[in-house]
Amino acid sequence: MTNSIEITKAKTSKIQDVDFENLSFGKVFTDHMFTCDFKNGEWQKPEITPYAPLTLDPSARVFHYGQAVFEGMKAYKDDAGKVWLFRPEDNLARINKSAERLAMPAFPHDLFMDGLKKLINLDQDWVKPGFGNSLYIRPFVIATEPEIAASPSSEYKFLIICSPAQSYYSGDVRVLVAEQFSRSANGGVGFAKAAGNYAAQFYPTSLANKEGFQQIIWTDANTHEFLEEAGTMNVFFRINDTLYTAPTSERILDGITRKSIIQIAQDAGITVEIRPIKVSEIVEASKNGSLKEIFGSGTAAVVSPISAFSHKGELFEIPKQDDKYSDKFKKLLNGIQYNTLEDPYGWRQSI
Ligand SMILES: Cc1ncc(COP(=O)(O)O)c(C=O)c1O
Numbered sequence: 001m002t003n004s005i006e007i008t009k010a011k012t013s014k015i016q017d018v019d020f021e022n023l024s025f026g027k028v029f030t031d032h033m034f035t036c037d038f039k040n041g042e043w044q045k046p047e048i049t050p051y052a053p054l055t056l057d058p059s060a061r062v063f064h065y066g067q068a069v070f071e072g073m074k075a076y077k078d079d080a081g082k083v084w085l086f087r088p089e090d091n092l093a094r095i096n097k098s099a100e101r102l103a104m105p106a107f108p109h110d111l112f113m114d115g116l117k118k119l120i121n122l123d124q125d126w127v128k129p130g131f132g133n134s135l136y137i138r139p140f141v142i143a144t145e146p147e148i149a150a151s152p153s154s155e156y157k158f159l160i161i162c163s164p165a166q167s168y169y170s171g172d173v174r175v176l177v178a179e180q181f182s183r184s185a186n187g188g189v190g191f192a193k194a195a196g197n198y199a200a201q202f203y204p205t206s207l208a209n210k211e212g213f214q215q216i217i218w219t220d221a222n223t224h225e226f227l228e229e230a231g232t233m234n235v236f237f238r239i240n241d242t243l244y245t246a247p248t249s250e251r252i253l254d255g256i257t258r259k260s261i262i263q264i265a266q267d268a269g270i271t272v273e274i275r276p277i278k279v280s281e282i283v284e285a286s287k288n289g290s291l292k293e294i295f296g297s298g299t300a301a302v303v304s305p306i307s308a309f310s311h312k313g314e315l316f317e318i319p320k321q322d323d324k325y326s327d328k329f330k331k332l333l334n335g336i337q338y339n340t341l342e343d344p345y346g347w348r349q350s351i
Pocket residue numbers: 072193229230231232233234253254255256257258297298299300
């Protein structure tokens with residue numbers, strides 16, 4: 001394998017055609033993409049090429065067995081025009097952990113960092129400055145070998161594509177606590193960013209949407225008594241001044257925003273309890289007025305405050321809070337991401 005990335009630049013840029021004031025998430029992509037094939041037991045020559053459709057054999061295993069993993073991360077531009085990544089090595093570690101569970105090969109660290117930075121450097125005009133504006137980065141790996149045998153592929157494609165994103169106001173997020181469907185199980189793939197984990201949530205989530213809930217908070221598959229995480233977010237509960245979140249496990253994604261919030265909260269002197277949380281505790285806290293906040297954490301919005309949850313047909317509203325932890329965490333994390341605050345943790349990396 002040779003590590004040097006072959007770069008073919010797009011002849012013209014599509015950027016003039018993009019309305020950056022009215023972006024819908026994940027629909028517009030930048031001018032270039034990074035690709036690298038795995039064949040004969042090793043990663044082949046990496047390339048950056050103009051963004052374009054792929055040609056794959058219909059028998060490629062990804063179409064039949066869903067052998068695919070992905071990541072979600074962002075680049076941010078500061079007011080001086082410098083572009084920053086947030087904990088990118090954690091995304092690489094996680095895609096490789098996901099890949100291992102799906103019997104796929106790991107992607108080399110230096111090649112990932114080099115490919116990522118070169119790609120973003122090339123497309124840096126697509127990263128707009130200002131809080132909320134960012135470049136959403138989607139690394140992913142698919143099984144490309146043309147053979148429909150139900151066994152691991154011997155050929156893969158690793159890609160990175162990028163999509164400009166705006167901050168969006170998600171409105172009032174109301175959630176349904178899962179009682180029937182499950183997202184993951186012991187020994188399963190819940191901790192991995194496996195494509196199929198997301199497809200499996202679409203149907204139960206569409207049922208929840210019809211009842212007026214935007215998201216589901218998943219519970220443990222055995223008893224549905226313990227709160228786990230939401231569709232694309234980890235979840236935090238604030239009871240009085242203590243913050244609670246479920247421990248990560250083989251069923252729960254180890255969110256990078258989650259662990260950053262835990263660190264920031266602890267350093268701010270907030271007590272954080274990382275332990276299994278019973279739905280009944282949250283119901284009780286809501287009834288006795290000690291439940292102050294529920295929020296999701298994830299790369300997309302940093303934090304998404306949740307205004308109400310439903311459990312066993314009963315709706316629990318969370319009263320408005322003036323001094324919200326979620327606002328404080330968002331401000332601090334955004335400050336690190338957009339280079340307006342000191343980064344005592346070394347999370348921010350320039351491209
Ligand atoms: C299932 C799930 N949980 C949690 C998260 C949040 O993770 P992160 O903070 O790394 O974006 C995501 C998004 O990646 C997710 O898909």
